[in-house]
Amino acid sequence: MALFKIAVLEGDGIGPEVVSAALKVLYRIGELAGHHFETEKGLIGGSAIDEKGTPLPEETIKLCLEADAVLLGAVGGPKWDHLPTEERPERGLLGIRKALDLYANLRPAKVYEPLIEASPLKREVVRGTDMVVVRELTGDVYYGEPRGIFTQDGKRVGINTMRYTEDEIRRVVRKAFQIANLRRKKLTSVDKSNVLEVSALWRQIVEEESKNFPEVELEHLYVDNCAMQIVRRPSSFDVIVTGNIFGDILSDEAAVITGSLGMLPSASLGDRYALYEPVHGSAPDIAGKGVANPIATILSVALMLRYSFGLIREADLLERAVEVTLEKGYRTPDIYTEGTIKVGTEGMTQAVIQTLEELWS
Numbered sequence: 135m136a137l138f139k140i141a142v143l144e145g146d147g148i149g150p151e152v153v154s155a156a157l158k159v160l161y162r163i164g165e166l167a168g169h170h171f172e173t174e175k176g177l178i179g180g181s182a183i184d185e186k187g188t189p190l191p192e193e194t195i196k197l198c199l200e201a202d203a204v205l206l207g208a209v210g211g212p213k214w215d216h217l218p219t220e221e222r223p224e225r226g227l228l229g230i231r232k233a234l235d236l237y238a239n240l241r242p243a244k245v246y247e248p249l250i251e252a253s254p255l256k257r258e259v260v261r262g263t264d265m266v267v268v269r270e271l272t273g274d275v276y277y278g279e280p281r282g283i284f285t286q287d288g289k290r291v292g293i294n295t296m297r298y299t300e301d302e303i304r305r306v307v308r309k310a311f312q313i314a315n316l317r318r319k320k321l322t323s324v325d326k327s328n329v330l331e332v333s334a335l336w337r338q339i340v341e342e343e344s345k346n347f348p349e350v351e352l353e354h355l356y357v358d359n360c361a362m363q364i365v366r367r368p369s370s371f372d373v374i375v376t377g378n379i380f381g382d383i384l385s386d387e388a389a390v391i392t393g394s395l396g397m398l399p400s401a402s403l404g405d406r407y408a409l410y411e412p413v414h415g416s417a418p419d420i421a422g423k424g425v426a427n428p429i430a431t432i433l434s435v436a437l438m439l440r441y442s443f444g445l446i447r448e449a450d451l452l453e454r455a456v457e458v459t460l461e462k463g464y465r466t467p468d469i470y471t472e473g474t475i476k477v478g479t480e481g482m483t484q485a486v487i488q489t490l491e492e493l494w495s
């Protein structure tokens with residue numbers, strides 16, 4: 135029996151609800167397939183601030199470094215919004231990404247046919263959309279120095295620094311080319327090189343790397359144009375590669391055209407460690423109500439099975455189980471349309487587990 139050690143960081147808001155749902159599914163897969171998934175919880179975000187006085191306690195980092203993979207919910211919430219930026223829950227998330235050197239964040243956005251009515255776009259526009267946003271995750275304006283709010287001539291000035299080294303760009307771009315090579319062989323690189331020097335360097339590196347992947351068709355788009363093209367021609371995208379802040383924004387956009395932010399999983403990969411988390415945040419507006427869509431986190435578990443544990447059959451079956459559950463008509467409120475079966479977090483989780491059992495036999 136294979137043993138896999140998973141560090142579980144539930145975080146805040148709906149984080150614990152969706153993680154608990156995804157773990158139920160994971161344990162059931164363990165029973166069906168004969169694997170043992172050993173989980174241990176660690177604190178991160180607002181709950182870590184409340185208990186330990188810091189959004190990323192040392193013991194959480196240690197737990198993650200010793201695990202085979204990390205599963206994370208989401209961090210943040212109004213309770214901690216008054217804190218200065220460097221003490222906020224979100225700093226815990228940035229800190230763990232950096233500590234594990236998770237430089238490539240894969241955010242697949244796929245339109246499921248049964249959910250097409252839940253998309254804010256017309257069905258003929260959105261049909262067939264199946265893209266992966268590869269977002270650089272450990273650099274850019276989220277980490278660049280100097281940063282802060284300073285006083286200059288008696289007035290406050292806010293400063294952040296957009297910064298990328300050549301090596302930071304190259305490793306994520308290379309990963310994106312490799313992913314595109316295994317898919318439909320089309321890569322869109324997104325930047326703002328008409329204005330920003332960082333982006334001009336980004337584009338140069340992309341051009342250099344493209345020589346190593348002649349079979350991949352390369353397109354460059356400015357980020358403002360890309361934001362528009364994602365709603366205009368979403369199905370034309372295969373892999374999008376971009377920096378941290380552009381990827382943060384574009385992946386929420388890509389998520390919602392598939393029906394809901396509650397659907398989109400992600401894998402954050404480095405050369406050594408990996409962390410899996412839904413794209414959405416802690417959704418304080420629905421936390422504690424039992425209505426959060428657990429599918430983004432359940433699909434993040436599927437990515438963990440595939441990328442960290444090499445359990446391809448289990449990952450495929452889980453993704454198929456989500457699809458079939460949607461075909462059966464189960465919907466959490468965020469993806470509900472008339473004539474479908476409205477369920478909460480627990481109802482959706484049980485429906486996925488039941489479908490999984492049916493597909494397994």
Ligand SMILES: NC(=O)C1=CN([C@@H]2O[C@H](COP(=O)(O)OP(=O)(O)OC[C@H]3O[C@@H](n4cnc5c(N)ncnc54)[C@H](O)[C@@H]3O)[C@@H](O)[C@H]2O)C=CC1
Pocket residue numbers: 148152207208209210211212224227395396397411412413414415416417418419420425426427428430468
């Ligand atoms: N990775 C993370 O931990 C992230 C954390 N955040 C934090 O989360 C907090 C809330 O941020 P928001 O801007 O409101 O973004 P959000 O992603 O938490 O929520 C945006 C909207 O989507 C809905 N939503 C999100 N996930 C859902 C799900 N699973 N099922 C159903 N509906 C869902 C929410 O109810 C809300 O209306 C903030 O403190 C923010 O900093 C935001 C984004 C990512």
Ligand SMILES: CC(C)CC(=O)C(=O)O
Pocket residue numbers: 224227228382413
């Ligand atoms: C909460 C932030 C640190 C990041 C974010 O919005 C994300 O990773 O999607």
Ligand SMILES: [Mg+2]
Pocket residue numbers: 382383386413
């Ligand atoms: Mg985001």
